[in-house]
Amino acid sequence: MHEKPKEYCGLCAVSGGADVLERVHLGLHSIQHRGQEATGVMVALPDGESLLHKAPGLVGEVFARIPDSWPVHDVTRAISHVRYGTAGGSTAVNAQPLMVNVAGHTVGIAHNGTICNAPSLREELLQDGAIYQTSTDTELILHLMARAAKDCDGDLWKALEEALGRLKGAFSLLVMIDGVMAAARDPFGFRPLAIGDFEDGAYIVASETIAFSVTGAAYVREVEPGELVIWGAGNRMTSRQFAPCERRAHCIFEHVYFARPGSRVFEDSVYQVRKEMGRVLARECPVDADIIVPVPDSGMYAALGFAEESGIPLDMALSRNHYVGRTFIDPGLSSSRQKLV
Incomplete structure (x- = not known):
């Protein structure tokens, strides 16, 4: 099959x-x-x-x-x-x-x-x-x-x-x-x-x-x-x-999740793109919140941009075990959950 x-x-x-x-x-x-x-x-x-x-x-x-x-x-x-x-x-x-x-x-x-x-x-x-x-x-x-x-x-x-x-x-x-x-x-x-x-x-x-x-x-x-x-x-x-x-048709998920922040993908810095996404989100969808919590690890830089733009403090309330693989690409949902501590 x-x-x-x-x-x-x-x-x-x-x-x-x-x-x-x-x-x-x-x-x-x-x-x-x-x-x-x-x-x-x-x-x-x-x-x-x-x-x-x-x-x-x-x-x-x-x-x-x-x-x-x-x-x-x-x-x-x-x-x-x-x-x-x-x-x-x-x-x-x-x-x-x-x-x-x-x-x-x-x-x-x-x-x-x-x-x-x-x-x-x-x-x-x-x-x-x-x-x-x-x-x-x-x-x-x-x-x-x-x-x-x-x-x-x-x-x-x-x-x-x-x-x-x-x-x-x-x-x-x-x-x-x-x-x-x-x-x-x-x-x-x-x-x-x-x-x-x-x-x-x-x-x-x-x-x-x-x-x-x-x-x-x-x-x-x-x-x-x-x-x-x-x-x-x-x-x-x-x-x-x-x-x-x-025409060019780039996969947005490269910038959102897959690429490493230190890479340049499609001629753009992944770090800068993710951070700017957070800034745009803060401007377009403002929230009344006490803290901004990133979902590790790919959400880190978007959360940083959101926090900087909104003035709401960033807090690392979630952590993950870095000795295991990435959660999204793991075949099993249960094993993905086990990677979050």
């Missing part, structure tokens, strides 16, 4: 430079809040070989179990993913990245978002003989690529563009084809995806810019809506537009 959508996953990738695996580990750990169910990483080696390691668990736990046989200091590129769990469909096989062989090429993909036309695409591909190994929307992209490759003379990048053009909905993607890395974003830019760089010439791509801060990278720009960015030979960054951006 197809799983319920898991829109709020986290992506991090590094191309080139030194300590690729360490950098992607730190970057992915900084966006652990975007997914707590499973972690995965796919790496490329200088000889063209690709390796995959993924499992249920948090970033630190899964990275600690990377096989000793991996030549970790030789990794040239890496794409990684943290998975957000909901009730239903949460199995180890659905952890990402997915890595398969397409027309003799090693292809890996990690996805954040929801493909709205997935049911019709799935049925179309089933009629065409597709056999599914997972219940994720992500696998659809691989099947679409494989089918398009037949009409693209084996050019998998062209096949990827053809596949992306068939998708409707929200998606940010990390892709690896024979060790060449790419990032893509849906034509509306619904989910965040940004590019940073390091002084040694390496690049980093992540769902949130907090990953740049913790790894020492500088912000470069967002992956534009409808854009496919590729890092190939010499770590040169090139860009293709696989679909036009007619």
Whole structure:
């Protein structure tokens, strides 16, 4: 059975430079809040070989179990993913990245978002003989690529563009084809995806810019809506537009809840946006109250803005256990309640 959508996953990738695996580990750990169910990483080696390691668990736990046989200091590129769990469909096989062989090429993909036309695409591909190994929307992209490759003379990048053009909905993607890395974003830019760089010439791509801060990278720009960015030979960054951006439609929940306050999402500071939301609420919906109490943790900065604008004192009357995961993305209501003290 197809799983319920898991829109709020986290992506991090590094191309080139030194300590690729360490950098992607730190970057992915900084966006652990975007997914707590499973972690995965796919790496490329200088000889063209690709390796995959993924499992249920948090970033630190899964990275600690990377096989000793991996030549970790030789990794040239890496794409990684943290998975957000909901009730239903949460199995180890659905952890990402997915890595398969397409027309003799090693292809890996990690996805954040929801493909709205997935049911019709799935049925179309089933009629065409597709056999599914997972219940994720992500696998659809691989099947679409494989089918398009037949009409693209084996050019998998062209096949990827053809596949992306068939998708409707929200998606940010990390892709690896024979060790060449790419990032893509849906034509509306619904989910965040940004590019940073390091002084040694390496690049980093992540769902949130907090990953740049913790790894020492500088912000470069967002992956534009409808854009496919590729890092190939010499770590040169090139860009293709696989679909036009007619209008932007950003997910407001990124600023309200999902992103870390220290991130810039859709070019805006999450901290400042949340605080301003509180200020606006105080002006538009004034209340006669003794104290303002934030609901931890994402309500903190909105409450601060409300308190500053209204002049009502802020009081930390609620606290939560920070040694457990986020309450909203926990599959069970009872376990969410247990996290509030």
